[in-house]
Amino acid sequence: MRWMLLKDLQILRRSKLLVGLLVVYPVAIALLIGFALSSGPEKPSLAFLNQIPGSQSTIRLGGEKFDVDVYTDQLFDAVDRIDVENREQALEKVRSGEALAALIIPPDFATKLSSGGFNAANVEVVYNGDALKQSFVESTVESKLALADAALARQISQVAAGYVKIITVGGEISALGQNFELLGLTRANKLLDEALEDAPPEIARKLAPVQRFASLGVANVGRFNDVLSTVERPVEVTETVLSGRRTPLDTFAVALAVAVSLMFVCVLLASGLLALEREENTFSRLARGLVPGGWLLAGKVVLAAACAFVVTLAMLLGISAFVPLDYGRAALWIVAIAASAIAFATLGVAIGSLAREVRAASLLALMLALPLAFLALVPSGGVSPLLYDVIRVISALFPFKPALDAINNAINGADANMLVALAHLAALTLAFGGAAYWGLRRFASG
Amino acid sequence: MSADAATAAPALAVRAISKCFEERQAVRDVSFDIERGELAAVIGPNGAGKTTLLSILAGIQQPDEGSAAQPDGTTARIGWVPQQTAVYGKLTVAQNLRLFAKLEKVPDADATVERMLEQTGLAERADDELGRLSGGNRQRVNIAVGLLADPPVLLLDEPSGALDPRQRERLWGFITALTERGTAVIFATHDIAEAERHAHRVLVLADGELLFNDTPAALKSAANAGPDDDLEQAFVGFLRERGH
Numbered sequence: 001m002r003w004m005l006l007k008d009l010q011i012l013r014r015s016k017l018l019v020g021l022l023v024v025y026p027v028a029i030a031l032l033i034g035f036a037l038s039s040g041p042e043k044p045s046l047a048f049l050n051q052i053p054g055s056q057s058t059i060r061l062g063g064e065k066f067d068v069d070v071y072t073d074q075l076f077d078a079v080d081r082i083d084v085e086n087r088e089q090a091l092e093k094v095r096s097g098e099a100l101a102a103l104i105i106p107p108d109f110a111t112k113l114s115s116g117g118f119n120a121a122n123v124e125v126v127y128n129g130d131a132l133k134q135s136f137v138e139s140t141v142e143s144k145l146a147l148a149d150a151a152l153a154r155q156i157s158q159v160a161a162g163y164v165k166i167i168t169v170g171g172e173i174s175a176l177g178q179n180f181e182l183l184g185l186t187r188a189n190k191l192l193d194e195a196l197e198d199a200p201p202e203i204a205r206k207l208a209p210v211q212r213f214a215s216l217g218v219a220n221v222g223r224f225n226d227v228l229s230t231v232e233r234p235v236e237v238t239e240t241v242l243s244g245r246r247t248p249l250d251t252f253a254v255a256l257a258v259a260v261s262l263m264f265v266c267v268l269l270a271s272g273l274l275a276l277e278r279e280e281n282t283f284s285r286l287a288r289g290l291v292p293g294g295w296l297l298a299g300k301v302v303l304a305a306a307c308a309f310v311v312t313l314a315m316l317l318g319i320s321a322f323v324p325l326d327y328g329r330a331a332l333w334i335v336a337i338a339a340s341a342i343a344f345a346t347l348g349v350a351i352g353s354l355a356r357e358v359r360a361a362s363l364l365a366l367m368l369a370l371p372l373a374f375l376a377l378v379p380s381g382g383v384s385p386l387l388y389d390v391i392r393v394i395s396a397l398f399p400f401k402p403a404l405d406a407i408n409n410a411i412n413g414a415d416a417n418m419l420v421a422l423a424h425l426a427a428l429t430l431a432f433g434g435a436a437y438w439g440l441r442r443f444a445s446g
Numbered sequence: 447m448s449a450d451a452a453t454a455a456p457a458l459a460v461r462a463i464s465k466c467f468e469e470r471q472a473v474r475d476v477s478f479d480i481e482r483g484e485l486a487a488v489i490g491p492n493g494a495g496k497t498t499l500l501s502i503l504a505g506i507q508q509p510d511e512g513s514a515a516q517p518d519g520t521t522a523r524i525g526w527v528p529q530q531t532a533v534y535g536k537l538t539v540a541q542n543l544r545l546f547a548k549l550e551k552v553p554d555a556d557a558t559v560e561r562m563l564e565q566t567g568l569a570e571r572a573d574d575e576l577g578r579l580s581g582g583n584r585q586r587v588n589i590a591v592g593l594l595a596d597p598p599v600l601l602l603d604e605p606s607g608a609l610d611p612r613q614r615e616r617l618w619g620f621i622t623a624l625t626e627r628g629t630a631v632i633f634a635t636h637d638i639a640e641a642e643r644h645a646h647r648v649l650v651l652a653d654g655e656l657l658f659n660d661t662p663a664a665l666k667s668a669a670n671a672g673p674d675d676d677l678e679q680a681f682v683g684f685l686r687e688r689g690h
Contacts, residue, residue, distance in 0.1 A: 003548045011536040014575070281532035285591070288505045288526060290549040 004291055004299045008273055012307075022268055023311050027261050031319075044137040046079040047093035047102035047126075049086065052110050079140060094128045100137040102126040161224075168221040185221070189214035250323050255408035257319065260373055262312045262337060262407075263344050263400055267365045270304035270348025274436075275361035278443070293440045297349050297433065304348055305341035312337055316411075329410060336410035336418065340403035343425040346432040347399055353439025369400075376401040399428050455517040457482045457630035458503070458524070458599045463512030465498055465654075472498040473509070474654040480630045480647075482598065485621070487641035488634040489681065490651035491690065496634035497529065499651065500601050503632070516599065525597035529604040529634075531588040535577035539568050539587050542576055543594065550595040562590040566620070582613030589620070593629075600624065602633040606640060618644050642677035650681070652690040 012019050058067050082099050084090045090102035104124040112121035125141055166173055170184025183191075192211045196204050274297070277283040286296060316325070316333065348365060355361035376395045378388065395401040406421035456479035465473040473495045480486050488496045501507045503514045504526035516523060533542045543562055547555035563569040566586045576584060585605065592600055605621070606614045622644065625631055632649075635641055641648055642662045650658035650665065658665055662677050669687065671680035 003545055007534065007537065007541075007545050010541060011534060014536045280534055281528055281530045282534060283532075284501070284504075284506050284528050285526065285532045285546070286549070290546075 001291070001295045001299045001302075004296065005303055008299070008303050011276070018272075022265060025264065027311065027315055031257060031315075044079050044100040044140055045082055045098065046076075046137065046141070047082045047084050047090045047099035048076075049084050049090045049102065049104045051107040052105055053107060079137075079144075091126060094126050097128065100128060101141065103141065164221065164224045168218065185214050185217040189218055251325065251412045252408060254316070254319050254323050254325065255404060255411045256377075258312050258316055258337065258411070259340065259400065259404040259407050261315055262308050262340055262403065263369050263373065265308035265311050266304050266341050266344030267348040267351065267369050268362055269307055270300050270345040271352035271355065271361040271365045272348075272358045273300045273304060274349050274352030275355045275358045278355070279357040283443070293437055297353075297436050297440065300349050300352070301342060301345040301433075304345040305338070308344070309337055309341045312341075325411060326413075329413065332410035332418070333407075335422070336403075336406040339422050339425045340399065340406055343399035343403060343429045343432070346429045346436065350432040350436040350439065353436045353443065368398075372398045372400045376404055396424070397428075399425055399432075402428070456480055457484070458514060458516055458632075460503065460514045461512050463499070463502055463509045463514065465495075465502060465507065465509050471654050473502065476512070476651070476654075476656045478649060478656065478659050480599065480632055482628045482630055483625050484646050485625045485631045485644060486633075486647040486649055487645035488632060488649045488651055489636075489638060489641050491685065492636075493653075494651040495654040496651055497603055498654075500526075500603050500632070500634055504601050523595060523597045523599070525592035525595065525600040527589050527592035527600065527602040527605060529607065531576075531584045533576055533584070533587055533591060536575060538573050538575055539563070539579070540572040542587060543590060546591045547594045552595055558594055558596075562594060565593075566590045567616075580613075582609050582616070585609060585613070585617065586620070589617070593624070597629070599630045599632070602631065604635055605633055606635070606637065614640075638678040638681050639676065648677075650684065652685055652688070657688055657690075658684065 082093055084093060084102070087104060090099075090104060093099040094102050102125070104126065106122060106124065109121045109123065123145070125138075127137065163173070165171070166182050166184065168184055169186050170182050172179050172181055174180070189211065192207065192214060196207060196211060199207070277286065277296070287293075291299075313333070316337075319325075320327075347368075351365050351368065352361045355364055372395070375391050378391050383391065402421045402424035406418055406425065409418040409421065458480045460476060460478050460480075463473055463476045464471070476499060478486075488499065490496050498507065502509045504524055506526070534545070537545065540559055540563065543559040544555055547558050552558045560569075563572050566589070568583065568586060568590070571579060571583060576587060579587070589602070589605065592602070602621075606617055609617060618640075621631055621633075633645075645662060647660060648658065648662050648665055649656060658668060660668075665684060666675065666677060666680040669675075669680035669684035671683065675683075
């Protein structure tokens, strides 16, 4: 096997373009996938017209100051802001495509807000009519408006809670430019109690419902606050991850990039190296007992897996300069990548045993590898349950899914059980090794 | 087996070899001997079973029945030169020879490679990539690989098929020199004139069956060929007479 390995290395050394492509292509694809998954969309550009007079940018809600700029700033952490002077300019920016949309805050926005919810405050969003762009900017603006709305609701509910408190315990409020002292339910209830102790029975009987109302009001004041806090945040989200820890998208993208790259290098190299023996007609010489079939396959698997291991490990270390990875798990990276590389390379020799030339083997390897990668990424809710079960079965028959699980676990400590994934890879290695051996014998006897 | 007995025994004894591929009988009960220094041509129409017979003798395929044995009872020392050059295009001439010498477990691989480079006249091209050589030179390397283990029996499948006349002449000079040193050579060919010119014996194969096993002159006689007929005409007449 040593001499065959040496020979294959010499051939690879002389096939610089092939090896270069074999390394660069999967790494480029892997990095593209990783980049696409880990980086969010760029900010949409938005023309912004604020028509609120400068003196009204701060409004009072129930004695609390509220800066309208805080509300609008909610929007601009998600968009690229282009300030315009008037509505015509805003429309022109959208028409010309310089801005995907325009956000116009009318002059009466602050006034309506300060009315405390009696008049809904409006903002105007102008889109350019391009369905894709509109959808993109619409979702961005709407989500940010929802956040701003929630912040306003919180503010308003706090003001309302202040009023409830004054009604309950008493205090000073200002209205129509004058201050008023309110008695409050608690004190009113106490005064009623004192008055009723000395009151005639007839008057006491008539005032009893009033006293009960005051008592109930005091007793249930806590509920008003509960109701207000519910209005402030109608739906609270409690996040639960069913199994293990959650993998951040960017580090999952790293695992995905490593798995894709490993698969391409291994499968293409192993299938090509084995098919080369047929293309060069050297298989007939080797099959005379010079190199037993099992050793021939093992040599190709070892070489392809070793090359892919080095490439992907180097790629992983390179990526770690941009995405923080836990080096404490490096031993697990090595185990997962090595086991996955051997399984992928064994799939490669199984493909190579079916093909009579390198080009056919490479084409077959590509046609098989690409769909497998996509199938393994189909989420459970993305398709019908029956189709998802079919996809799961197909994914389980090939090494990509267990390799991704093992690598994801090694890099991120994700939920998948690494031992199960490694056992799965070992079983597939044996199965594809058997298939490759059968393919070689079939060719030799044909 | 004594040394005398080994010398007296044929270089290769083929006995009742048969091979079927599903329904098709590729080789049917073929038996013959080949002596040391003998040059035998296997001729026959397309699909006669020539390549199958040679690949069985080379140990690439197993026969369903029968055997092929050298005096020591094995087929371990049979050299094999397939129809298409079976060497690595990305390796140099010397690297190809060294690789196969190592795989053949030749005792002194480097010395053997040097010797083969001299014998095949490729010493000056030793460091050239095989893919850059002409068809004739590639075939010389192909044959050299078959001779690395200095086999007493050499099998060649259509050895001159891709060569021009000058390269062909050089090839036959090389093969004749081998037989003069005692190597038994069996070659399959479509070129009947080549068989007539170089072979000591012809084996006529048709539909997997060995129809004739004697000298080219004897084949002419068997086909009742006239004095002006060449071996090709005799061969075609012979096959026609036997219904092939």
